[in-house]
Amino acid sequence: MSWSVIFYVWSGATCLLFLGVLGVLIHDVILWKRMPPGPQPLPFIGNKLDVPAKYPWVQFQEWSRKYGPIYTLWFGRRPTVIISDPNVAVDLLEKRSHKYSSRPRFVAMGEIFWDMSSILVQPYGKDWSVRRKALHSVLTQKALQHYKPVQEAEATRLCHQLLEHPEDLDNLLNRFTASIVFTIAYGHRIDSMQSPIIRQRMKIMHWNAAINVPGRYLVESFPILKHVPDALAPWKREIKSWGMEEQQANAQLLDYVREDIENAKKPGAPPLPNSLAKQLLENRAADPSAFALLRERDFASLPASVFGAGADTTASTLSSAILAIITNQEVLAAAHAELDAVIGQDRLPSYTDEPSLPYIRAICKEALRWRPVAVLGGTPHASTEADTYNGYYIPKGTNILGNSWAINLNEQYYPNPDHFNPLRFLDVDDPASLGYLPKEYLAATPLERGKPHPSKLGHSSFGWGRRICPGADLASNNLYIAMARVLWCFDIRPTKGYVYDTYDYTDGFNIRPNGYKCDITIRSERHRQVLEKDYQEAKDYLVTNFPLFKEHEIVV
Numbered sequence: 001m002s003w004s005v006i007f008y009v010w011s012g013a014t015c016l017l018f019l020g021v022l023g024v025l026i027h028d029v030i031l032w033k034r035m036p037p038g039p040q041p042l043p044f045i046g047n048k049l050d051v052p053a054k055y056p057w058v059q060f061q062e063w064s065r066k067y068g069p070i071y072t073l074w075f076g077r078r079p080t081v082i083i084s085d086p087n088v089a090v091d092l093l094e095k096r097s098h099k100y101s102s103r104p105r106f107v108a109m110g111e112i113f114w115d116m117s118s119i120l121v122q123p124y125g126k127d128w129s130v131r132r133k134a135l136h137s138v139l140t141q142k143a144l145q146h147y148k149p150v151q152e153a154e155a156t157r158l159c160h161q162l163l164e165h166p167e168d169l170d171n172l173l174n175r176f177t178a179s180i181v182f183t184i185a186y187g188h189r190i191d192s193m194q195s196p197i198i199r200q201r202m203k204i205m206h207w208n209a210a211i212n213v214p215g216r217y218l219v220e221s222f223p224i225l226k227h228v229p230d231a232l233a234p235w236k237r238e239i240k241s242w243g244m245e246e247q248q249a250n251a252q253l254l255d256y257v258r259e260d261i262e263n264a265k266k267p268g269a270p271p272l273p274n275s276l277a278k279q280l281l282e283n284r285a286a287d288p289s290a291f292a293l294l295r296e297r298d299f300a301s302l303p304a305s306v307f308g309a310g311a312d313t314t315a316s317t318l319s320s321a322i323l324a325i326i327t328n329q330e331v332l333a334a335a336h337a338e339l340d341a342v343i344g345q346d347r348l349p350s351y352t353d354e355p356s357l358p359y360i361r362a363i364c365k366e367a368l369r370w371r372p373v374a375v376l377g378g379t380p381h382a383s384t385e386a387d388t389y390n391g392y393y394i395p396k397g398t399n400i401l402g403n404s405w406a407i408n409l410n411e412q413y414y415p416n417p418d419h420f421n422p423l424r425f426l427d428v429d430d431p432a433s434l435g436y437l438p439k440e441y442l443a444a445t446p447l448e449r450g451k452p453h454p455s456k457l458g459h460s461s462f463g464w465g466r467r468i469c470p471g472a473d474l475a476s477n478n479l480y481i482a483m484a485r486v487l488w489c490f491d492i493r494p495t496k497g498y499v500y501d502t503y504d505y506t507d508g509f510n511i512r513p514n515g516y517k518c519d520i521t522i523r524s525e526r527h528r529q530v531l532e533k534d535y536q537e538a539k540d541y542l543v544t545n546f547p548l549f550k551e552h553e554i555v556v
Contacts, residue, residue, distance in 0.1 A: 046074030
């Protein structure tokens with residue numbers, strides 16, 4: 001072959017490559033112009049260099065002030081639409097939920113680690129619907145009533161542990177939420193965060209976090225690498241081995257519940273308290289066709305998903321709420337005033353008191369708003385078809401994030417949004433009408449209510465539309481009973497000389513305060529006596545009805 005032929009072939013190939021790249025670039029530039037505005041992306045790289053590695057939600061909030069309530073970021077050539085206004089979120093994620101309820105493709109986490117067993121990564125469709133319906137069936141308002149005695153008993157146990165070890169606040173909050181979640185999910189309590197089952201779950205959560213590190217696995221950018229044989233892909237073997245270990249752990253927990261059900265059938269055996277796993281097993285036995293699409297691995301992941309979604313998030317919200325009270329002592333005084341007026345000193349507050357404790361309810365809602373745990377709105381939604389919104393084009397396959405930080409701190413809806421102010425959520429027009437809230441507090445504290453939020457909760461910390469957290473009511477119940485009983489029992493004061501930073505939070509997909517100090521003391525000798533008495537009853541109830549797991553069988 002002559003050099004001239006080689007030259008022409010090389011020139012032609014180079015020209016075709018150039019034209020191809022130019023065509024892709026022109027296509028992308030046109031798409032950039034049609035979609036909601038945002039920071040200028042670089043060709044093929046997008047905005048990857050613009051997004052800070054730490055606390056990206058703060059930058060996202062700044063961009064919302066510049067580009068408006070809906071804007072676009074590009075990660076490579078894939079667009080992500082960021083929503084920073086609750087009404088825009090309702091328009092897209094709820095009113096058009098048939099278009100915006102899917103998930104992006106998660107190759108490493110969803111397809112290799114979970115083998116698509118988890119509802120978290122399921123795209124919108126029949127498989128997702130079966131899982132969602134199964135979870136809803138055991139998280140109805142009627143079902144939640146069965147779990148309230150457990151939640152009350154665990155809240156009492158939390159208070160008693162704080163009485164004995166007030167310096168161990170963070171660890172005790174973690175144990176409280178972990179034990180509630182496991183007791184409700186499987187009918188077995190947790191006594192220590194060092195128990196084998198908790199260490200096993202924490203190891204699994206560590207794997208999840210490791211797999212989710214952006215850019216760690218090339219397969220997310222080039223999904224075809226998923227098909228490389230395991231023998232040639234050590235990274236793939238590692239992810240699979242982690243996934244198989246989680247699968248075995250989930251199956252083992254379900255087997256414990258099967259064993260509990262069989263033991264309860266023996267003559268003279270006490271009745272088995274309800275649990276999510278027990279109810280799911282009974283529902284499947286009664287109507288196998290409703291669960292026909294679920295493999296055993298899929299089924300076992302349903303109760304297991306409650307721990308990942310509900311334990312750490314509720315503990316984080318409680319930690320934020322207590323930090324807010326430490327740094328806003330007038331809120332503590334108002335809470336004590338309500339509890340003293342409505343409950344008195346002779347008993348602990350209960351769920352039946354909730355309608356009569358509007359200020360405690362407002363504290364819980366404000367805590368969820370003030371520092372949302374799923375700070376970027378949780379797992380992204382994805383569009384399943386092209387759409388147009390306010391003149392902007394949103395192509396099929398676009399990722400959608402409801403930026404909880406920007407939404408919950410949006411000045412239009414929450415004036416002075418950094419101020420922790422439960423009066424925003426007090427469901428009375430005139431707080432003074434309650435009669436017991438301190439007059440000085442009401443005189444010094446404006447309501448700080450802005451435009452009405454479209455959600456009936458007044459906030460959107462549990463997500464949107466068909467992807468809203470199925471355990472939202474369960475989490476709200478946990479938060480209420482913990483806050484009501486802790487505030488009834490204790491004075492929670494700032495530690496003298498300690499400097500508090502209400503922005504000192506962890507980084508990541510879910511955030512919580514970094515460790516802080518505080519002084520927790522029982523309010524009076526009468527409060528101590530009531531707590532000690534109730535603790536013995538709560539302890540007896542939990543030990544009698546909810547045994548520990550067979551911890552010697554748990555592989556850590």
